[in-house]
Amino acid sequence: MREKKTVGRTCILSCEKRKADDTDINKDLKKAKLETKALKAKRPGFTDDRYNETSYYIENGLRKVYPYYFTFTTFTKGRWVGEKILDVFAREFRAHPAAEYERCIRAGTLTVNYERVDPDYRLKHNDLLANVVHRHEVPVTSQPITLVHIDEDIVVVNKPASIPVSGK
The missing domain is CATH 1.20.5 (Single alpha-helices involved in coiled-coils or other helix-helix interfaces)
Structure with missing residues (x-):
């Protein structure tokens, strides 16, 4: 007992x-x-104000967007906590070599919580990473998108091949 x-x-x-x-x-x-x-x-991103900053023009049947600056943002992922910011960018965002990310960190266009840091900065939980980039969009056709059919269940559009789509 x-x-x-x-x-x-x-x-x-x-x-x-x-x-x-x-x-x-x-x-x-x-x-x-x-x-x-x-x-x-404080996080910039895909707002109407950001989209209104860009403008386009038509040239030789193509719609071209004027180059513009855009701020990509993300919060520190759990697996990144304690790692150096340069190591994370070189591994996770492979669009550019590590040397380019180091240049951006030193120039202050790649920041943590909107503040400059050293390339050896170790990421903390909830850090907001912001990377300002100069964007150049690929031209697309200026042909209009037309509706082929619409009813309660489905919308069918004739979208020219060069115009990208999103799954959202």
Whole structure:
């Protein structure tokens, strides 16, 4: 009987301890969410204002977009925490060589929480990475997109081949 009580008491104690740990974790999660919301309020991206910054012109049957600056943003992924920013960009974003990302970090166009950092900066949870790039869009045909059919269930469009689409 005594042994059974001890086992029961141990279970109750460990459950209470676990509950306290869960509360601490929940507080940390709430804090992280609030920090994320604050950063998102400052986070540029795909807003109407950003799209209105770009303009295009028609030339030889092609629609061309004037070059423009765009800020790509992302929050630090869990697997990146503690790693050097340069190592993460060289590995995860392979559009450019590491030397180009190092140049951007040193020039201040690749920032953490909108502040300049060294290439050896180690990423922390919830850091907001922002990379300002000069974009040059590929020209597309200026042919109009026409509706072929529309009803309650389906919309059929005649989209010229050179115009990209998104799955959204």
